[in-house]
Amino acid sequence: MTDRTGQVAVIFASQRNGVDAAGYDIAAVAMDALAAAQAGYRGVESTRGADGFGITVSYWADDDAARAWRDHPIHAETREAGRARWYDRYAVTVARVERGYDWRAT
Secondary structure (H helix, E strand, C coil), rough: CCCCCCEEEEEEEECCCCCCCHHHHHHHHHHHHHHHHCCCEEEEEECCCCCEEEEEHHHEHHHHHHHHHHHHHHHHHHHHHHHHHHHHEEEEEEEECCCCCCCCCC
């Protein structure tokens, strides 16, 4: 596990509506690539259940980098498409990582 102490975590919890899965998948791949190219990007972890509920956590070097991602015009355009087509609801929580732990079965 990467030590993320001091990084900013943007936690995106969402409920997909099941509409236009192919369009969503294309947009998700594009957003992953775009985010990874931004200054201050430190990584992402994501999961989605069969019921359409998902959590994506993106990590950023600092608040400025996280805000720049929020305000990126292509990201903003895709966010609006998500509201119009792909999501029933979502919530965003921004937090600073104070410490982390890792465990793996050996």
